[in-house]
Amino acid sequence: MGVWPHADTFKGVESINGPRGFRKVSMNVETPSGITVAQSYMAALKACGIRHVFANGGTDFAPIIEGILRNRQDGGDMPEFVTVPHEHVAVAMAQGYYLMSGNIAGAMVHVNVGTANTICALMNAARNNTPMFLASGRSPSTETGDPGSRDFWIHWAQENYDQAAMVREHVKWEYELRHGQPINTVVGRAVDIAMSEPKGPVYLQLPRELLGSPSTNPGPLPRGRAFGTVPAVADIHAIERAADMIAAAENPIIVMTTPANAATFKALGAFAEAHAIAVHTGPHAALSSSNPMNLGRVNGPALKAADLILVLNSPVPWVPKHMQPNKDARLIHIAPDPHFATYPFRGFEMDLAIAGDPAASLTILGDMLNIKLKDRGAATDRRRKLNGEKRQALLDSRRAAIEAASTESPISYVWAAHCVNEVKGANTTIAEEIGVPFDFLDIEDDRDFMATSLGSGSLGMGLGMGLGAKFAAPDRTVITTLGDGGYMFGCPTAAHFVSQAEKLPVLTMIMNNSEWHAVRDAVMSMYPDGLAAKANRLPIVNLSPSPDYHKIAEAFGGYGEKVDDPAKLKGAIGRALEQVALGRQATLNVVCQRR
Template sequence: MNIESPQVAVMTGGDALVQGLKTHGVDTVFALPGAQIYGFTDALARNTDSIRVVGARHEQTSAYMAFGYARSTGKAGVFSVVPGPGILNASAAMLTAHGCNAPVLAITGDVMSSFKDRGRGQLHELPRQLEILQGIGKWAAHIEQPADTSWKVARAFQEMSSGRQGVVSLQASWDFFTRQGAVQHQAALPLQPNPPVDLDKIDDAAQLLKNAKSPMIFVGSGALDASTEVQQLAEVLGAPVVSFRGGRGVVADDHPLGFTVASGAKLWAQTDVAIVIGSRFELLDIRWRHRPAGLKLIRIDIDPTEVRRIDANVSIIADAAEAAQALTESVLRTGVPKHRTDEIAAVKATAEEDIQSIQPQLSYLKVIREVLPRDGFFIEEISQVGFTSIFGFPVYKPRTLVTSGHQGTLGFGFPTALGVKVANPDKAVISICGDGGFLFAAQELATAVQYGINLVTVVFNNNAYGNVYRDQQETFAGRLLGSELVNPDFVKFAESFGVQAMRVSSPVQLKTALEQAFAADRPVLVEVTVPRGSDSSPWKFLHPNF
């Protein structure tokens, strides 16, 4: 193919990367510029008409914003930071995104190609960086020449979005980004095909369900795009659908069969068939622990390695929506178990009454739910209110509750919420933080102001790492170490960045403040003062068998 062909052009590695992102429909990149990626950020600067670039004050925030963007939309979140300390700073967010099966692409640099693998200690050199990136995520590659770029970008998107989604990374040497070469355009590659649904196994599962007296469905992140099919299966079976974290909203909490872990735990002992869709199912052996006698287990997961981690009576390796639809059809042919509508309603009502003991968290969550629109986004944090939201905050749509999943990454919430708001500028987005977690990335208030990210952030200030404080008090005879905090005046702190700020001390005051905040059309911070040690422990609903 000759050099003048429209499919081939001479360009820098940085330009080739940008071209590859455009080919894959990327409209936003979260980037913190630095020497090794100057060529890439300059290429982005010349393409701001088609790709918005959002900066940050810390590499970790760039990656968290990409995670929030991806998690809330299902589309690829892309970020770029310098190698070595830059990518290591971002690694906590990458690990969080990968654990939550979010499609995130990391782009980073490396030492000059003439110094690669020589151990000369060039700026930001990280030995075996590519191996580290491969260990954090699903796939990673080094781009040697501009000519390799289009293909490597296409492969990255194919790996990231096929099957069980996750984090992928591309790295290139410092000089690659400004080096010119002939680049052939590569169209987006088709996704790898989903495993075909094994209809014999589907029928085996339907036979188990035919005589089930107390079936229950459990959903995780792998079911986020199967809401319609899961709800249909649940209604045919008359089975509650339990979501712990990742699957919240797959079936709305105000649906009669939408269950949290608090209500699900009340039916667990009598459950005879558990259908687990797109979930690690940590409730089985980590949270609830005691497996009901004679329990039959059906697992549906697109990842063949996942279904091998827990022994099941029937394991179906398939896309969640496709398998749930097939199972519904098979159940209708085979026989539908008797519904227990009244029992399920009574259990759900009892659980709702029980959790009201977790105060003041439930009262604050109630007013947040009243103010936040049904399709608004709620980003929790590792905090007393965040823990309580797992079972105490009603969720109505998939992806509208964003968590850090099993990683439990303290400090993820506020920077992730910035990315959610960037991805959903016309939706209400609220970030719920504890004082400890918020200060991991509080400087990003500057980012919110600079880029017009009109996020509403609520900081619950109890001057403590609340969980650690409680554990030290109750388990270690009150020997406190590192759990008591000295905080700034959060209102003055926020105002110093140009953020509107308010302070409240009751749920009623919070409701008024939130109504004002969502109407403000600017970044707003609300501090909620909470006396240290006054929060009820939510753990009896999260770990009832501890």
Template sequence: MYTTSSVFLQSLANAGITHIFANWGSDHPALLEDLQRQRAEGNGKTGCQIVTCPNEMVALSCAQGFAQVTGKPAAVIIHVDVGTQALAGAIHNVDRGRTPVIIYAGASPFSSLGEMRGSRNEWIGSLQDIPDQAAIVRQYMRYTSQIDSGKVAAHVLQRALQIATSHPKGPVYLWSRREVMEEEVDLSAVQAKVSSAKWPSIEPTALSEKAATTIATALIKAQSPLIIASHSGRDPKSVPLLTKLSGTLAIPVVTACPSAVAVPFSHPYLVGVTYLNGSSHSHHLAKADVILVLDSDVPWIPGIQPPHPDARVFVVDSGDALKTISAVGHWHIDAEMMCNADIVLALEGINAAVATNLVAGSNDLVQQRGADLAAEHDEWLRKLEQLEDSWPANLESGRATLPNVLGVLRKSIEQQTPSRSLARTLILNESITNYPLPWIHMRTEAPGGQLTSGGSALGWSLAAAVGAQLAGRDHELIVSIVGDGSYMFGVPSSAFWIARRYDTPFLTIVINNGGWKAPRQSMLGCHPTGYGSRASGEELSVGFGPNSPDYSQIAVAASSGWAWGKRVGATGNVKEAFEDAITEAIRVVLEERRCAVVDCVLESI
């Protein structure tokens, strides 16, 4: 027997979807039945690999990690209204991270007298029937649609994929009633192929010649130009193009709230990474006379650190320069030009215009600026090394800092990985209040070598590591660097169970500072000398002490002892303890192919 579910699953496979991250429910009988039919007819195999996920947010975060690494969408199957709600903050992350993901949810039956297969036969069928299920997530989706029949299922899916993979890329949500997914169809409906080639993504848009020339000319003539990049590196092909533009004209690059590598860390004109906390923006912003903003949601905060009022500002975004499709409420940048253009094509156009318009006589200014920027980069690097090497004076009673730990981590990876470098290591950075530190202390060079979720919902990195491993790319090591709060939000009991089930080992570094530092920082930003400024984390109810969880052992328990874990930093010689623990953790992942978690106890909030 073949059903709408047969058509839907086969259409996913035909469209190139290789992985489905599934959380099954009472609305999925026909899907489960057809998957078993596939196994019976296909020597135990299904058209798409099914990854069982005992938590919906974990499922979507797995899919996001997979899509971020491959550039191709994955699918998520969840359960009616409650499963849709349980996607939680991951919905925000795939939207703001512009990650193409297909989300499918079943829905309660619409019949109740047994007149159709799939009719209501359980009490929850009534409770889970809501007027507009897609409304739960619609404002985060690029597209929502109901599948009304097996006859149109393939076309609905292709339209969803077409939209999800067009700029600005993002999630789509499909849903269908149980009776519809049980609808019988002929074998010919399952075998009929809808050509994906006839449903192409929108062709990437280049900058107009006028826009490229205007931007290039402004950068050439600038006395103090600046490039601010945030998400341009989501397309790895942009990295050498941005490096070339910056190098040709000696333009400093600042990455503001980055989600991917914009330029290699060793690029001599990379002068800072900022998440705009307080006064953390680069000093180059205030003096810049021409600013090029690339794929950035928040290049600066006007009320805290605006650019010079006379600066010429050019904004280039891959498809949503005014943030209307991604539905940001109040948003504005004072700019001379706003451009929707694929970031790779835009940089190619600007580089070509620079080559055409660059004239002799401008080299002296460029060379002097380049020398100054290289000296600034070298001094920055010297200070970073000093921070890494500045351990507590008393190693037996003091606490390590995060730069201490990251320095040990980077050096250990360079010593232990087969390549003896970080070139094939993937860093998943969810360190939140410490976001800039992994970017600068891990010194990531490779395009795509370090990622964040691109959003602000916590709990992405553990599951994203699983998805990244399943992506099958040539990573020697995947490292999740995660705050203790984010670790708990990531549902480690589910994430590490999945990691063992599907053999996806990765290293987790937990930044254990005793609670949620972000709420405390936000409070101090508004009330720097108020009552809360003198309170401990526990008093403020943002602390996890005095008896905080042993984060490493959560992973061990969730995986029935398969994962390796150790808490470090609370006792003993902290330098030796971190060096030994991180060395062993990396060995466990590389040689034994198991997950390893190092719970790094640092100074408490």
């Protein structure tokens, strides 16, 4: 087979998605004879900005594997395919990769069974608005007559009437590639949809016979531009109305319970500080922990005291059963979709619903407030002083909690967070899955922290997302903190395998309380005076006997250590991070108390 004469066509492609860059692509790509659809598909992925595909293969991958080897031999362009031995870890890695880099990643899995294994992680991606290109094979549809026809008994059993049905509710777009369709157009459309607000995953099925067939019509690549749509700027009249409402308020606050991207993190911090407006968050990083207007978690007293609440991109700004705003407070919601149409039932009230990008909206809103508050400096100064006093009280309470926790045994979650803070360096990302409490961590950049357990609440994301973050930013130290239940959900042998095989040294801190705390908490919340409140051991909650989790990493060349003494925790974290710095994954099994 000769050298592909058009191998250099894709070489100049630069495809960094989102706000971090643009791409330049050729409008027309000729297909040399002998090139398969699988090879054209891989070239289209690379040209559309997908540089890495986290893959778990099967019999449907035969044309993909042959295509990878042909491309290596002939110089064809394609993404890097990374072997991940479980689909849940693969999809979690794609999410961590995007959150760290801003670039969309691919995941590819085996027909219906592989697709089924992605669903929990895919649900989280959908609710977190994380873009991802998920592809799967499709069981061959012919019994004879094609090199890709069925040749294993399983090919009959693995055919669904509607394979995409299992993911349809959790993706923005799904499709099956048809014979003769231009693969560049199909892939480009998928990436455009995934990267348009509200962002989210897309799904493409690829029949085996089609992947192995000659590529005759890849079609033109999209014009050189950023994928997706340009972030929408809110209606200027709506923003002015919001500015009037904020300017008239005595005690406005901002609530953002979702993670902020780089632009929103910066814009929110600047806006809040400039106008002395307190910000309350959920278990996510929306602004730096040192920002003087960061007043911690959203809480009942803050909601009751506010006469105006600006809600930013938060599907659940508070839980009405536990806390609600003052009934006279004005409510403004700003989000790409402030009604969150993908949520079947949602009843949060609002006086003004503004569709728009939060970062762009805050910038314009801030400019308007500069004018409207020009003669109200005294009111802004009063708010700044009051919020400063509240923040000082918050910091004092945190210091007291740390001091009280320092000698508690079993180890306190608060003390564990403090020890992480004391030991970690500035260039560290914490991937947190109900591990150490977010409130006690120092976060200065949007990449310093990622909460991995929210979305649809499917546990087991932490291990994969931490690996994806490390893959995207190998220069950063990654610490994954999670519970023992989340660790088991995370397919740990697959995760430790990838860490070793791909040289992705991560510190995993397992906060081991020998139970599913979230289940216990739900029982206590619903039946505070029930039998469960008096029981020491609850059915379907307890995870005893607790295994030596730290030894699992040792099987993959990692460092493992068990810690049950609070006085020794800081030293253990330091030793583990020393191993990570040497290129070796590490796991700490931290025996801790119930939350």
